[in-house]
Amino acid sequence: MFAAPLRRFFSILFVCFALSGCGQGESNVESGNRQQILHFSNGTEIQGLDPHVITGIAEHHVVQTLFEGLVVKDSQTLELEPAAAASWTISDDGRIYTFTMRDDARWSNGDPVTAYDFEWSWWRALQPSLGSQYVFTYFPIKNAEAYFKQEISDFSKVGIKALDEKTFRVELNNPTPYFLQLLDHYSTFPVHKATVEKYGKPDESYTRWTRPSNIVTNGPFLMKSWRLNKRLIVEKNPDYWGAENVRLNQIVFHPIDSEIVEERMFRAGQLHWTDQVAIDRAPWYRENAPERMRIKPYVGTYIYRINNKLPHLSDSRVRKALAMTVDRQTLMDTVLNNIFTPSYAITPPGLLGYQPPKTFGYDPNQARALLAEAGYPNGEGFPEMELQYNTSDQHRKIATAIQQMWNKELGIKVRLQNKDWKVYLDDEATGNFEVSRGGWIGDYVDPNTFLDMWVGGSGLNRTGWNDPRYDELILKTAPQAKTREERFAAFREAETLMMNDMPFIPIYTYSSHHFVHPSLKGMHVNVMNYHNFRDVYLDPNWDKKEQASGQGE
């Protein structure tokens, strides 16, 4: 739990040295541009490499370079393209998908990637004992949920079947418009059966099969080395079926959880890409180097999860009072420098035309009334509450501001507690928290990705909140809807229901915000902030071109 702050301290030291040593030798960016080595800040150290176990954006970045699912998104249009599957057909009723596997797809040990690999991998992901957090991505598949919940034990009844080495057949419960999009998600990636079984039971997480020396992968890049809390390096896979289109030779993932350090490293030419914009520096970049800062709309919502199971937080009036005293607009205008927009529900606005309900606003007077109704007039008798966040300057700033808003308007005392990412995740998953910072990034372009995680029993809910009517709307009504209008009406009813109960507090809608070096090409802008490293390359002559066209800095 102390690794992150220590690391931060030393990385600051390191940057000081890096800055003072300017002018001597070549920066990461210069040498990287020459050798096609991308220096990518990944924000935080990743939890692991097992696609069926991990969760998180940093993990996604790495695992996506190492593994490949049946399909892959085009990073410009977000349309789906063939990946491990060469092609597929969909039955007329939209329930049966038949994939034809690619002939030249290989594992990194030379084995062909077959339909049986997918069948086995998906079987593994559905093992309850593996504890996959993303298991619900499989639930559109016939009997997958029943199998996971151990209502049936015969896997052959689940709609997942390899007909032969080249043919993979998937049968769904209902026609699910976003099903293909799910197949680009890491929880549906294949893993190499022989390797997994060599180092442990298939349903065991964190066995040695994911060690850099043991891991067998099928993606465009290969694991080269991983020094914990220092850097993780992947290199181009020469045997990848699409290798001729992969232009990067290496990607160096830097785990830096301070955006301040990131920004300094970026300025010193140590990084091509930062995970975040250091918010305090945004005005400076807006003024002086706008082409190096990229702020774009992004499907994600920043929230504070509330532990609904605790006595003082089990009353929805208390939770609403907390939500109503967060002055989002002021927070955006001041502390966050207008990088984000306020949010009052879990889904971001405008996802395929879906508009989230707005059930409340900033209203300290009503909040005080609600809190008094709940038995805590002016916060009297309300215990001091702990607000936890994973160590980050930005989370700390937001928490400091909200801490004061709650204290001033409601008389509720709040203690802040920063935690290392893994400890934070663990405490959140085991319910060892009162209020916990959280965020949700859509896994695909559909409101469902923001709503199905709150059903009872979902590993991502973590608030202890549960409403049978909500579950019915999300799991039954919406999937069976005939039209998009009908489906969205069900979503809207469910979301209104949930926000009236306020199991968590929405704070703002994300934007993707990065510092980007002008030599970095192929990191396309899209609402998913989705990038495919296959398309990325570095232009060593970026500055010459700019001079030639008269657009120098």
Added chain:
Amino acid sequence: MSAQALVNAEKGTSLWADAWVRLKKNKLALFGLGVVLFLIVIALLTPWIAPYGYEEQNLELGATPPSAAHWLGTDLFGRDLLTRLMYGGRVSLAVGLIATSVALLIGVAWGTIAGYVGGRTDAIMMRIVDALYALPFIIFIILLMVVFGRSLLLLFLAIGAVEWLTMARIVRGQVLTIRNQEYVEAARAMGLSTPRILLRHVVPNSLGPIIVYATLTVPQVMLLEAFLSFLGLGIQPPQSSWGLLISYGAEVMEDYPWLLIFPGLALSITLFALNFLGDGLRDALDPKASKD
């Protein structure tokens, strides 16, 4: 010459009076003493004289440079920096005093017993000190915080608990020379109990180096607190200490330099003052060690 005058001449001056005379001649040490006393007074009076509340935010105001309303400017949340500096000083000074007292208590007791009893007891006790020296102190403090939970007082105690080692060694060395002195022999011959000999004869005669080392420990533990808070192990917002103010100030120094400069100045002046005072006390109390 009258009898009375003779008595006065023979009475001589005590070690303390001598030391005070010598200290008064040392201008830097006097300056240090003055600064330390001034800071302690400010820290004690802070709740009454601070211009604002330390957690009073004014988000619309944001970070502003020094002005008439806010003498040292405001931070990102529009909080008055002077106020936060004053409250932070309370934490920093308190950690200095409490942690040093803890170090003093453990170190003196440990060193005296080891030095006086000697033999196998001495060997075992000093090996324990050696072993603790080898332990990375940060890890040790972190372990203490994890086991006992985080609280301000515990942080002070934990820092004290790692700072007593050098003290124990210094005291032991002192005691080793004292215990063979004639007056200790005499006390022993008179049949005094060991605790009484230690408290009446041994400890008072090793006080000089102890006091000197204690003054030098205060700035050490203040830096340690700054370091721990910087790592997120110290105190949590909205409370603050000089170490934290500096750490946050360093993050935004390019845009809001005053947030780094003033806390940095406060800490450096205090550390200088304490070091001057400590040096002065060493020279005053231990004339043999001084150069002049």
